[in-house]
Amino acid sequence: MAPAVKPALRRGWRDLNTVQFGMAPAHALTLGPVDTATGSFLDLLNGTRGLPLLREEGRRMDLPDGHVDQLVERLARAGLLDDARGGGPAADELRSRKEVMARLRPDLASLSLLTTEPGEAIARLAARRSLRVQVRGAGRVGTVLASLLAGAGIGEVDVRDVGRVEAGDVAPGGLPAESVGERREEAARRAVRRAAPDRPPRRGRADRLSAGEPGFSLVILAPRDDVAVHAPAPSTAEPLIASGTPHLYAGVVEATGVVGPLVLPGETSCAGCLHEARTDRDPAWPRLVAQWRSGGSRPGRACDVTLATTVAGLAAAHALSFLDGQLPTTAGARWEVSLPGLTWHARPVWAHPACPCGTAEKGKGERPSKDEESHETMAGQRSPGKLCREADVARPAGTWRAHV
Template sequence: MHPMVKPALRRGWRDLNTVQFGMTPAHAMTLGPMDTATGSFLELLNGTRALPLLREEGRRMDLQEDHVDALLDRLARAGLLDDTRGGGPAADTLREKTDVLERLRPDLASLSLSTPEPGGALGRLAARRSLRVQVRGAGRVGAVLASVLSGAGIGEVDVRDVGRVEPWDVAPGGLPAESLRERRDTAARAAVRRAAPDRPPRHTRSTRCGTEDPGLSLVILTPRDDVAVHTPDPFAAEPLMASGTPHLYAGVVEGTGVVGPLVLPGETSCAGCLHQDRTDRDPAWPRLVAQWRSGKARRVGACDLALATTVAGLAAAHALAFLDGASPSSAGARWETSLPRLNWRSRPVRPHPACGCGAAERGKGEHSSTDGEPRETMAVQRPTTVRRSKAGAARPTGTWRAHV
């Protein structure tokens, strides 16, 4: 192990004896009171020294070996310590691809903030290279979203759509102007390849007609049709539900951006739950949906470029959080924002007992948003100074607190 205090967290001294790691309430923590020797020892935690050398350096600074070990252990348990050699075999392989790793340095730093175990961030970044995601819809939202996922290190991003690129499909980061009149899916896949840090090996899998690919980690539905964005068709998602494939909805409809719900089949609410809930609240809903779906499709919808890019970015962030093992707030909810005020709102989508997805029976999928709420203050004993017990053993004292 080569310990390193996570460089993504800025460090500052609140007073002569208290150091703060991180600036934002989500991640900031303070350590104190701290003696001068321990404060100086923190400067050695830069990932260039293994544990034996750190113990030796500590002895030169009059720090007991057990004090050094306890400090490192508690830094690690507080989520403030990284390991420049950790992460497992996949991480070792990624380290050898220096040009790829340099492209992904900001993503690695971000992952380190939400990955508590030392070396875990690089392990998760390396794991992205083995994931397969499919994006269905290559308009202003879908093509940009697919490129973002590819650029963030997802190993294989497939894009499905029909037709040819129209002038209004073109968007920065998505389909370029040079792709006009090309097949949409072909042009989007080319954009995905351009965004990728490298090209990990593709995994060829065959599927029977009418079935879903079991190797997909996530399917993201980004329809260009505004009706499909506003009211996702439960029938279209039946193969995904039957195969247990997680899927996420995103798009823009009439100047409103939508992200969610993220559907974990059998666990969280789905498009059928959304339809049943709306029918309960508005008896005219099925009649309206039937008219919208049978009406003439608009050739060009209201899809503001900046709003579409925002939706693509937020949907990509939710997708990456899920793929990295977290549970984003879009599981069981739809995030919506409308022009011109652009206030994001979370609308719960609860499991409906009349829906056959089974989520209501399991009692899962309830959504609660804590965005913007203060975190509870955490107090955990951490080593800061050393005092002698009667038996002569070194005893660490001091307190860590989350700074909010």
């Protein structure tokens, strides 16, 4: 192990005996009491020394026997410590790719704030390289979203769509102006390859199938059709439900951005549940959807570039959270934001007993009340938070006290 205090957290002294790591309340933590010698020793925890050398340095600084090991252990339990050599063989292989690591350094720093075990952050980053994600839709939302996932280190991002690029598909970070008139799918895949820090070898579908590659870890449905965004057809996702493939919805409809739900087949509500619940609340809903779908495409969809990019960014963040092993808030909910207010709302999507996905039957007895069904959670609303967590090296590891 080569211990390193996480460099993503800025350090400052609150007083002569207390060190604060981090500025943002979500990840800040204070450590105390810390004497002057221990404070100086923290500078040596930079990933360039193993424990034997650190113990020698501690003796030169007249630190008590065992103090270095105790400090390292408690910093690790507090989530403040990383391991510059940890993460396993996949992490070692990633470290060997200097140019790739230079591109992904900010992503690694961000992951270090979301993990607690030393070496866990680079292990997650390395694991992304083995993942396969498909984005269905190569418009202003889908192409930017796919490029973001590739730029974050996802090993393979496959984009699917039909038709040719139109001028209205062009967006910064997505399809460039020179791609107008080209096949949309091919142009989007080129954008994805440009965004990736490490370009995998190009292979056709037949090559992938013959290699026996696994299915997609996640499929993202980002249709250019605004009706498909507002009222996703349950039939579109039936093969994904049947195969147990997680999938996430994202798009823009009439100056309203939508991210979610994230569907974990058999575990969380799906597009069918959404359709059934809407029909319960509004008997005219199926009639309206049928008219919208038969109305044909509209030449001027309200999908301005800033809202589309915002939606793509949030959807990519939720996708990465899931792919990294977390359960984002889009599981069982649709996040929506509309111009000009730009206030995000989380609208629950409950499992419906009439939906053939079977999620409601599995969670029987957890059906919400009518009041709960109409509840909307506004982004930004939160209970009074804590400035930071505080750990004390003189206390048993794992003991926390709040500092307000």
